[in-house]
Amino acid sequence: MTLAARALTVAKRLADVSVSLEPGRITAICGPNGAGKSTLLQCLAGLIEPDGGQVLLGGAPLPPGRERAQRIGYLPQVGEVAWDLSVAGLAALGRLPHGDRGEAQVAAALAAVDLAHLALRPVSTLSGGERARALLARVLAGEPGWILADEPLAALDLAHQLALLARLREAADRGAGVVLVLHDLALAMNHVDGVLVLDRGTLAADGTPAEALSEDAIARVWGLTARWLGEPGARALTAS
Amino acid sequence: MWGCSQAPQQATGEHPTIVSLNPCTDAILAEVADPAQLLAISHYSHDPRATSMPLGQARRLHATGGTVEEVLALDPDVVVAGAFLPPATAQAFDRLGIDVETFGIVPDLAENATQIRRLAALAGHPERGEALLARIDEALARARHDACPERLACPASRRGPKVDALLWQTGGIVPGEATLIARLLAHTGFASHSAARGLGQGAYVPLERVLADPPQVVIAAGSERMLTHPVLRGLVGVHYERLDPSLLYCGGPTVVRAVERLAEIRARIPLPPAGGPRGGPLRDERTDPPPTPPASGRGA
Amino acid sequence: MMIRPIPLFTLLLVLAIPLSLLAGRVWLDPWTTPNAAVILAQLRLPRALLALIVGAGLGAAGAAMQGYLRNPLADPGLFGIAPGAALGAVASFWFGYAASAWLLPVFALVGAGGAMALLALIAGRSAGIALFTLAGMMIASLAGALMSLAISLAPNAFAMSEIVTWLMGALTDRGWTEVRLAAPLTLAGIVLLRLAGPGLDALTLGEPAARSLGVSPARLQALLILGTGLTVGSGVAVAGIVGFVGLIVPHLVRPLTDRRPSALIVPSALAGALLVLVADCVCRVLPLVTELRLGIALSLVGAPFFLWLLLRMRREAWL
Numbered sequence: 001m002t003l004a005a006r007a008l009t010v011a012k013r014l015a016d017v018s019v020s021l022e023p024g025r026i027t028a029i030c031g032p033n034g035a036g037k038s039t040l041l042q043c044l045a046g047l048i049e050p051d052g053g054q055v056l057l058g059g060a061p062l063p064p065g066r067e068r069a070q071r072i073g074y075l076p077q078v079g080e081v082a083w084d085l086s087v088a089g090l091a092a093l094g095r096l097p098h099g100d101r102g103e104a105q106v107a108a109a110l111a112a113v114d115l116a117h118l119a120l121r122p123v124s125t126l127s128g129g130e131r132a133r134a135l136l137a138r139v140l141a142g143e144p145g146w147i148l149a150d151e152p153l154a155a156l157d158l159a160h161q162l163a164l165l166a167r168l169r170e171a172a173d174r175g176a177g178v179v180l181v182l183h184d185l186a187l188a189m190n191h192v193d194g195v196l197v198l199d200r201g202t203l204a205a206d207g208t209p210a211e212a213l214s215e216d217a218i219a220r221v222w223g224l225t226a227r228w229l230g231e232p233g234a235r236a237l238t239a240s
Numbered sequence: 241m242w243g244c245s246q247a248p249q250q251a252t253g254e255h256p257t258i259v260s261l262n263p264c265t266d267a268i269l270a271e272v273a274d275p276a277q278l279l280a281i282s283h284y285s286h287d288p289r290a291t292s293m294p295l296g297q298a299r300r301l302h303a304t305g306g307t308v309e310e311v312l313a314l315d316p317d318v319v320v321a322g323a324f325l326p327p328a329t330a331q332a333f334d335r336l337g338i339d340v341e342t343f344g345i346v347p348d349l350a351e352n353a354t355q356i357r358r359l360a361a362l363a364g365h366p367e368r369g370e371a372l373l374a375r376i377d378e379a380l381a382r383a384r385h386d387a388c389p390e391r392l393a394c395p396a397s398r399r400g401p402k403v404d405a406l407l408w409q410t411g412g413i414v415p416g417e418a419t420l421i422a423r424l425l426a427h428t429g430f431a432s433h434s435a436a437r438g439l440g441q442g443a444y445v446p447l448e449r450v451l452a453d454p455p456q457v458v459i460a461a462g463s464e465r466m467l468t469h470p471v472l473r474g475l476v477g478v479h480y481e482r483l484d485p486s487l488l489y490c491g492g493p494t495v496v497r498a499v500e501r502l503a504e505i506r507a508r509i510p511l512p513p514a515g516g517p518r519g520g521p522l523r524d525e526r527t528d529p530p531p532t533p534p535a536s537g538r539g540a
Numbered sequence: 541m542m543i544r545p546i547p548l549f550t551l552l553l554v555l556a557i558p559l560s561l562l563a564g565r566v567w568l569d570p571w572t573t574p575n576a577a578v579i580l581a582q583l584r585l586p587r588a589l590l591a592l593i594v595g596a597g598l599g600a601a602g603a604a605m606q607g608y609l610r611n612p613l614a615d616p617g618l619f620g621i622a623p624g625a626a627l628g629a630v631a632s633f634w635f636g637y638a639a640s641a642w643l644l645p646v647f648a649l650v651g652a653g654g655a656m657a658l659l660a661l662i663a664g665r666s667a668g669i670a671l672f673t674l675a676g677m678m679i680a681s682l683a684g685a686l687m688s689l690a691i692s693l694a695p696n697a698f699a700m701s702e703i704v705t706w707l708m709g710a711l712t713d714r715g716w717t718e719v720r721l722a723a724p725l726t727l728a729g730i731v732l733l734r735l736a737g738p739g740l741d742a743l744t745l746g747e748p749a750a751r752s753l754g755v756s757p758a759r760l761q762a763l764l765i766l767g768t769g770l771t772v773g774s775g776v777a778v779a780g781i782v783g784f785v786g787l788i789v790p791h792l793v794r795p796l797t798d799r800r801p802s803a804l805i806v807p808s809a810l811a812g813a814l815l816v817l818v819a820d821c822v823c824r825v826l827p828l829v830t831e832l833r834l835g836i837a838l839s840l841v842g843a844p845f846f847l848w849l850l851l852r853m854r855r856e857a858w859l
Contacts (some may be wrong), residue, residue, distance in 0.1 A: 065756060069753050076746060076748045083801065084608075099738075286829065305565055310566055312575040322698075324698040324702050328713040336578065394577075
């Protein structure tokens with residue numbers, strides 16, 4: 001189902017943003033600090049009521065409560081886990097909107113993030129990378145049509161970043177739509193299918209990474225003179 | 241008697257078995273009932289700080305913790321308690337159909353006599369109640385101020401004016417006029433300092449007020465800091481006496497001890513010289529000269 | 541997990557209840573002790589049941605509270621409901637509680653209801669947990685201050701001591717009336733808290749993630765307030781303030797479960813019932829001049845336990 005925003009406005013944070021996202025693709029939301037990236041993501045996830053405009057899922061307004069939770073999985077930026085659950089227990093939390101134990105789905109989610117061998121370990125004993133994958137497994141266990149993640153790669157080293165992106169790519173290949181807030185423009189350029197650039201609450205660009213993150217766009221939005229180096233799929237950004 | 245009775249049996253013979261749950265009634269019953277009748281007294285009477293009866297006598301009697309279970313196991317004919325029974329205990333007695341004879345706080349000597357007679361009647365020994373009352377009356381007569389039965393010698397202080405006294409209890413509070421101790425104070429020749437100032441039952445008197453507006457005698461019934469502050473003993477023209485707080489709680493035989501103590505305190509207060517200093521500034525006994533009496537020299 | 545908590549505590553309870561009937565200041569000899577059957581049927585049996593009821597309510601409330609505040613140091617008293625109920629009870633002393641056996645419990649429940657309403661009003665629509673915690677603490681200190689005021693205004697030392705003694709919490713001389721009052725209310729409260737289970741589980745991930753899982757914060761808060769109000773309020777109404785159960789019991793139970801808040805609620809209820817029953821038996825058999833008060837006994841156990849808990853947490857650096 002298409003996830004779309006029409007004339008989305010949130011006071012002091014977003015102004016008249018309209019986007020349309022297709023499943024099966026990974027879209028990144030990029031922009032400088034304070035551009036409204038998290039706000040847009042939370043509106044799409046149904047966590048913030050916009051002051052104007054609306055969010056549509058499959059052409060209809062977002063359903064409330066559990067129904068929305070079954071369709072959209074949200075991974076917040078701060079991955080807190082209050083109690084020392086096992087990895088499997090953590091992943092099983094993703095089944096709450098469905099109201100079942102969903103052992104098959106939990107096992108599949110753990111396998112997808114390559115944590116099946118750690119299923120019974122307490123979360124407190126995991127490394128940073130394993131913990132990030134466990135939190136993703138929680139989202140995958142709910143088998144949502146849409147995965148919305150707020151800076152999921154922020155605290156990870158490069159190897160773990162690439163590994164997590166690979167998992168998200170697999171989810172997209174299986175038919176889910178993925179939207180990520182990303183700071184790292186090079187990762188966006190190399191690994192996603194579409195980029196939305198926000199500039200102080202307005203949509204500054206919407207297209208392929210090459211279009212939206214062109215050197216002109218970066219100069220306009222980030223105020224930096226930058227050059228892309230390297231080959232497609234392995235680009236690096238230098239700024240002066 | 242096993243498991244069947246919900247209510248106490250009617251008195252078998254004239255001397256029913258009694259359980260008392262209150263230290264005041266304990267003390268009276270110890271005087272008017274046979275030891276065999278008094279199945280148990282309250283645990284307060286075994287505590288030297290809370291008892292109103294001689295400790296040796298109390299220890300010869302069995303004490304309960306005040307729970308309904310213990311009372312039931314003793315299976316008395318009569319249960320006697322004070323007015324402040326814990327709510328759950330009172331309701332449990334009520335639920336089980338056990339009548340409890342309640343005795344409130346004694347506000348004056350008439351009520352004291354009524355309670356003693358009532359307890360003596362319950363115990364089936366009305367004559368002992370009268371004997372106790374006679375003893376109390378005799379002690380009251382001996383301690384009475386401003387009246388002097390001819391057959392007893394009377395010290396000079398017994399014929400003087402009433403002494404302004406502040407009875408000061410734990411917490412800095414004073415008793416009201418409608419209390420037994422207030423009436424005993426009046427009986428033994430004291431005027432209530434607090435009542436004269438319009439303070440009622442439970443009013444709080446801070447130390448500074450006592451120093452600024454002192455009575456002729458401070459009677460401290462308690463051992464907390466405010467009541468025993470050294471500054472009270474150094475005040476000129478103000479006497480300081482202590483009173484055992486356990487004399488304040490109950491009527492009955494305690495009245496005898498209370499009036500004897502109050503009379504003793506009264507006897508120790510000399511008549512003030514006419515126009516003499518009262519409650520002057522503190523003076524250091526070691527260095528300041530004693531105050532000179534006024535030159536008028538009018539005798540008492 | 542090796543030991544399933546619910547069967548374990550159920551078994552322990554089945555063993556403990558008959559043994560508790562033997563505990564008391566009076567050694568019961570069925571053939572010679574007068575009124576032995578009355579003592580058993582009208583005093584010890586309802587008292588044992590009441591200990592179970594009060595303990596179960598406090599245990600469940602403690603588990604739910606810790607889940608909601610995501611803090612293993614939370615205690616049901618933090619919501620201000622126990623102090624509110626106690627304030628109601630203290631007010632009943634002024635109105636002559638002796639007039640009817642129901643006056644004191646009803647006043648206590650009204651006090652609990654007042655605290656609940658105040659809590660909902662202040663924390664209300666936004667349903668944020670930080671505001672909720674502060675509101676609960678404010679209500680607790682307000683109720684405590686009013687109680688101290690009421691106590692200080694008592695007409696004489698005996699009345700004052702009566703109120704203070706009642707507040708210390710006890711099950712002495714309780715009977716079937718108290719059981720009939722507390723049982724349905726506590727049961728209803730535990731049911732509501734159990735219904736809050738899935739929401740508490742989702743809260744493990746934080747408020748935004750919980751909302752993304754479809755949890756309604758307002759509904760969750762309402763369930764918590766009502767559930768805690770019923771369990772804690774009815775417990776205070778019949779027994780006075782009994783502390784530490786809600787704090788200790790979830791800690792004892794948590795290692796036996798998968799640590800999800802929802803999995804803790806019923807086992808904590810059972811363990812709380814067992815704890816209060818055992819503590820009450822100890823109060824009854826200790827050879828002191830009179831029964832040790834239950835609230836005091838639990839505080840004497842609870843404070844060292846709390847210290848041990850803090851030291852262990854510091855070692856594990858889990859806090």
